Amino acid sequence: MDGFIIRSIGLGVLLPAVLAGVIALFGRAKLGAWAGAIGVTVGFVAGYIGVQGMLPFVPRTVPELLPALAIIGLLWAYVERFWLHSSTLTWLLRLVPLALLELFLYFRIFSGRITARFNPWTTGDIILNLAVPAITIALIWVFLTLALPPANATNIEATDADDSDNTPAKRSLAVVVTALIVLCTGVAVSLVLAGSAIVAQIVGALAAALGAVMVLAWVFPAPYLSVSVVPVIALVLGGALSLGGFFAATLPWYGAVLLAVTALFLYVGHNRPFMMRVAVQLGGTAVLAAISAFIAFQTH
Amino acid sequence: MKKMVAALFVLAFLIPALAQTTYVFDQPHTSANFRAFHLGTGYTYGRFDEYEGTLTYDSDDVASSSFEFFINVESVNTNNEQRDGHLRSPDFFNAAQFPTIEFISTSISETDEENIFEVTGDLTIHGVTNEVTTMVEKTGENTSPQGSPIIGFLTEFTIDRTDYDMTNLLQAAGPMIDITFSFEGIAQD
Numbered sequence: 001m002d003g004f005i006i007r008s009i010g011l012g013v014l015l016p017a018v019l020a021g022v023i024a025l026f027g028r029a030k031l032g033a034w035a036g037a038i039g040v041t042v043g044f045v046a047g048y049i050g051v052q053g054m055l056p057f058v059p060r061t062v063p064e065l066l067p068a069l070a071i072i073g074l075l076w077a078y079v080e081r082f083w084l085h086s087s088t089l090t091w092l093l094r095l096v097p098l099a100l101l102e103l104f105l106y107f108r109i110f111s112g113r114i115t116a117r118f119n120p121w122t123t124g125d126i127i128l129n130l131a132v133p134a135i136t137i138a139l140i141w142v143f144l145t146l147a148l149p150p151a152n153a154t155n156i157e158a159t160d161a162d163d164s165d166n167t168p169a170k171r172s173l174a175v176v177v178t179a180l181i182v183l184c185t186g187v188a189v190s191l192v193l194a195g196s197a198i199v200a201q202i203v204g205a206l207a208a209a210l211g212a213v214m215v216l217a218w219v220f221p222a223p224y225l226s227v228s229v230v231p232v233i234a235l236v237l238g239g240a241l242s243l244g245g246f247f248a249a250t251l252p253w254y255g256a257v258l259l260a261v262t263a264l265f266l267y268v269g270h271n272r273p274f275m276m277r278v279a280v281q282l283g284g285t286a287v288l289a290a291i292s293a294f295i296a297f298q299t300h
Numbered sequence: 301m302k303k304m305v306a307a308l309f310v311l312a313f314l315i316p317a318l319a320q321t322t323y324v325f326d327q328p329h330t331s332a333n334f335r336a337f338h339l340g341t342g343y344t345y346g347r348f349d350e351y352e353g354t355l356t357y358d359s360d361d362v363a364s365s366s367f368e369f370f371i372n373v374e375s376v377n378t379n380n381e382q383r384d385g386h387l388r389s390p391d392f393f394n395a396a397q398f399p400t401i402e403f404i405s406t407s408i409s410e411t412d413e414e415n416i417f418e419v420t421g422d423l424t425i426h427g428v429t430n431e432v433t434t435m436v437e438k439t440g441e442n443t444s445p446q447g448s449p450i451i452g453f454l455t456e457f458t459i460d461r462t463d464y465d466m467t468n469l470l471q472a473a474g475p476m477i478d479i480t481f482s483f484e485g486i487a488q489d
Contacts (some may be wrong), residue, residue, distance in 0.1 A: 004394050053467070060427065060465075061397060109397055113425070116399040118350060118372035158336045195385040248396040249389045300385055 011050025014199055015207040016043035020094055021212030024224045033151060033226030040209045040225070041074040045204025051198070062243045065105060066202050069239045071092055072101065073231035081151060081228070089261050102235075106133060109243060132246050132253050137238030139260035141275070144230045147176050148268035151226045170273020172270070174217035177225060177289055179266050179285040180233070181207050185236055187259055191244055193296035194251035199244030206237040245296075255295040320358040325351065325369065325452055330483040332371055336380025337474035344473070345388070348401070350375035357451060357484050362417060365408045366435075367453075369483070371401040391468045398427040411435070419455070425464040432457065439482075447486040456480045 020043030027035030048067040049055050059068040076098055076115055083090060110129060114121050121129070183206035191200035210233075216224045241259055245251030269280030332348045355371030372472050373395040373484040376387050389397035405421035423432045434457040444450045460468075 059458055112397055112399055117352075117370050118399060119372065150424060158311065195382075195389040197386070198390075198391045248394060250385055300382065 005099075008201060008202035012047050012205050014205050015032065015050050016145060016205045016209040017049030017212040019043040019046050021216060024213050025216055025220075028222070028224065033149065033223040034228050036213055036223075036225035037074060037077055037228035037232060038261065040206070040213060040229050041070050042211065042237065043069050043209030044206045044232070047208060048202055051162070051201050052204060057183035059105070060108075061246050062239075063198050063202055063242065064111060065109065066199070066236055066239055068105070070206075071234050072098075073233075073235040076231040077151075077228040079297060080231070085277060096124035098231075102133070102137075103130075106130065109247070128253060129242075129247055132256055132269075133238060133242035136242045136260035137234050138255055139257070140238050140263045141230055141234035143263035143267050144180075145227050147263075147270065148225060148227045148230065149173065149223045152226045171218065171221050171274070172277070173223060173225060175215050175281050176266050176272075177210055177214040179281040181210050181284045182282060182289055183259070183262050183266070184210060184237065185264065186285070187241055187245075187290055189289075189293045190251055190255060190296040191240065191249065193300055194245050194249040195295060195300055196244045199240050199248075203237070203240045203244075206233070250300045252299050255292050255299070258288060258295065259292045262292065310312050317342075319326060320356055320361075321449065321451075322354060322356045322486060322488045325353040325355075326450065326484040327351070329452075331481075332369075333480045337476065339472060340372040340474070344373055344378060345380035345406075346376060348372065348375050349377050351437065351485070353371045355451075355453075356379050362410050365378075365404040365405075365417075367403065367408070367421065369481075373401055392406055392466060393424060401425050402415075403432075406431070415439075423459070424462075425459075426466050430459075430463050434460065444486060450484055451487075452482070452484045454480075454482045 023039030023042055031038065037295070045055065045067045052063065055067055056064040059065045059075060060095045079094070083094065104114065110121075110126070113129075114126065166286045184203055188200040188203045188207065192205060212222050218223075241251070241256040244252050246256045260280040265281050265284035265288065268284060270279060314405050330351065330353075332351055333345065334347070335345045336345045338344045348371045350372035351369060353367070355365070355367045357365045373393045374388060376384050376393065376395070378387065380382055387393055390397070402424045403421050405419050407420045409418050411418055417436045417438070418433060419436045420427050420433040431437060434455050436453050436455040439452040439454050441449070441451045456479065458476055460475050461477050462470070
């Protein structure tokens with residue numbers, strides 16, 4: 001059991017944190033805020049390998065799908081860079097191939113349930129199980145996009161011009177990332193309580209990778225993270241909640257959606273004074289995450 | 301003469317078919333049990349409560365017999381609701397994604413011992429199919445109170461769950477799983 005704990009902490013927490021931190025810190029000179037997205041993704045995938053032993057070439061199960069979603073998210077973010085100033089309409093059009101790819105991956109996971117010999121899914125089950133991932137991913141995606149600096153941000157002040165006090169303004173990203181870690185922790189705790197410990201541990205690797213960026217953002221305020229990371233986090237957290245929690249374990253659909261709604265607090269209060277923002281963003285995220293964890297506990 | 305030859309020809313095919321009897325599993329008298337070694341300390345026992353299956357048995361030509369059974373993974377029962385939920389999760393059986401355990405025999409042969417058969421077949425657990433060979437004992441044949449012929453079988457074998465890509469939490473529940481499967485079949489008309 002000791003080996004299990006050492007592996008969980010060493011490879012599932014420290015490894016992703018160190019990798020994400022090193023890439024975000026030393027890659028920023030060349031890659032700007034894009035380095036944070038790469039750091040978080042590389043750290044998360046390394047954490048996954050640390051926990052699970054290897055990276056599957058073709059994902060077959062829900063836990064295996066999460067690193068694949070992270071890589072898809074990073075590739076999506078890379079493609080997005082070429083359309084930095086494009087319209088909402090073209091952005092929506094570009095979402096189509098991503099949605100189709102996701103549908104394909106989800107059907108690989110769902111197909112056994114649709115044709116199951118015992119208690120096969122009804123049409124309502126199919127609709128609900130497709131709607132929950134779509135809603136959770138979309139909510140996290142939208143709220144996180146509002147909360148994080150743009151992909152081409154080079155100076156943190158540019159993202160928070162309303163703040164009169166310069167130093168707290170520089171720490172605005174740190175507050176968002178800290179709230180994001182609170183959200184990840186809420187997701188992980190809910191998944192554990194819903195009976196999906198391995199998926200929770202994998203989400204923990206994402207929280208650890210974000211933790212390194214959080215430390216950087218508090219100690220050396222700068223845009224270590226931008227919207228480039230949004231597809232990665234939205235797909236991994238939304239996928240973990242909807243597939244690992246709702247579909248495969250006992251997390252109810254409203255528990256998964258409530259956790260996705262919690263991401264709203266990453267944005268709410270962004271134009272308030274610094275201490276008020278800390279209270280609203282961290283407090284709001286923590287309260288909703290705690291309620292979601294309670295729902296998961298009650299229904300398991 | 302031609303009619304007689306044709307009748308004999310038809311009979312030649314019919315007789316073996318008549319010797320074969322198809323049975324469906326009798327739920328109340330069938331049990332699929334397993335045990336796992338917990339934390340390297342002691343055995344934890346469990347069972348599946350819902351299954352269905354058929355067997356075709358030919359006492360004159362055992363090689364032409366066949367077994368197939370299907371277990372509803374959701375019905376796992378270890379007498380602890382919280383643990384059952386965990387067993388259904390992606391940490392273990394991943395029951396939502398892989399809802400059925402199934403076994404379909406591919407060959408059956410007699411052994412030197414009376415009523416003991418060697419059965420080889422494809423066992424699918426967690427979406428992974430492996431060939432397994434196990435000794436199956438015919439435990440008896442009788443007639444049910446309703447007048448239908450019934451037959452009973454028992455088999456015990458061990459699988460390594462990592463062969464079925466069930467690699468999580470091996471420290472908590474060891475890789476080797478002992479399975480005991482006892483079933484009664486009721487003959488179909």
